[in-house]
Amino acid sequence: MQNKKSITKGDNFEIKTKSSNKNLHKASKEKKDEFYTQLVDIEKELKHYKEQFRDKVVYCNCDDPFESNFFKYFAASFNALGLKKLITTSYNKSPIAGRQLHLFEIEGLKSIKPKDAEPYKIEINEVTDINNDGAINLEDVKQLLRHDKNTVTPLSGNGDFRSEECIEPLKEADIVVTNPPFSLFREYLAQLMEYDKKFLIIGNVNSITYKECFKLIKDNKMWLGASIHSGDREFRVPDDYPLNAAGFRIDSDGHKYIRVKGVRWFTNLDYEERHEDLVPYKEYTPEEYPKYDNYDAINIDKTADIPKDYNGLMGVPITFLDKYNPEQFEIIKFRKGDDDKDLIVNGKFPYFRIIIKKK
Structure with a gap:
């Protein structure tokens, strides 16, 4: 018997669900585990730690700066959080890396075509009301990047978080916040511990069963975050991602989204509800x-x-x-x-x- 598929059309997107045994483990096995976190989930979690970010250097080292909602959140909230600096880097094998370069029209980098998907590093040290609209928001960040060529630099390598040029800003960072590839979660976490960093990262709840992760939890060096305790979460996936998950949708722009079960935040930043x-x-x-x-x-x-x-x-x-x-x-x-x-x-x-x- 064939699996049944139901389609529900909305005003702006199409939601599809179908029966399937495919899940996150298959995505990890195929290395198709590059999930892009939704802004609403970032906002719900970060509200528990706002005071801990004041005067800190934040590093998002698994994020295309031109697409990442982590970058959007921290750039738009730069002054509200009182950040000292925001650094983001991307990986050149990311299917969406660099595709939105034309939106920013970066001075000095216009010769690089979006299709090249080159990795970049962005450093934000200050966000002011550049466009004089009376508010400080992401539009001011766009203006900042457009007019300050020293803020955006191409990486010489591929942008892998394990590369030396990505480890250097890690050394400078106070807090690392990102959604690392689930298939590399253990290696990514080990690097954070090696450099003694504060962190807030997303992973699968079954990561708890890794002996390296469980030891950190047992020793009270890592714990689960504040906002996600059950259910599933929606993530944007690359355009070539096979839509064989239990639930997915495609929006009006053709962007693909899937729902992933068992997602959790992992952190060593304390919060009141934990006690x-x-x-x-x-x-x-x-x-x-x-x-x-x-x-x-x-x-x-x-x-x-x-x-x-x-x-x-x-x-x-x-x-x-x-x-x-x-x-x-x-x-x-x-x-x-x-x-x-x-x-x-x-x-x-x-x-x-x-x-x-x-x-």
């Missing part, structure tokens, strides 16, 4: 909370089911980290029992569990 206590309401019974066959801890299938009157070891889903307060709970270990095999309960293997206990 709010989880309030359990259920009571413990041995029947409802069986112990693992190979570890002395009870199994809990949902974070909301953590019992209020149990003080021993508990195995919880990885989504527990959405509610994790390091002052309330201690993370003991991940996934394995006393026999160093995956946790088993009543002869069955639940999906990865984090062993915790109350403080």
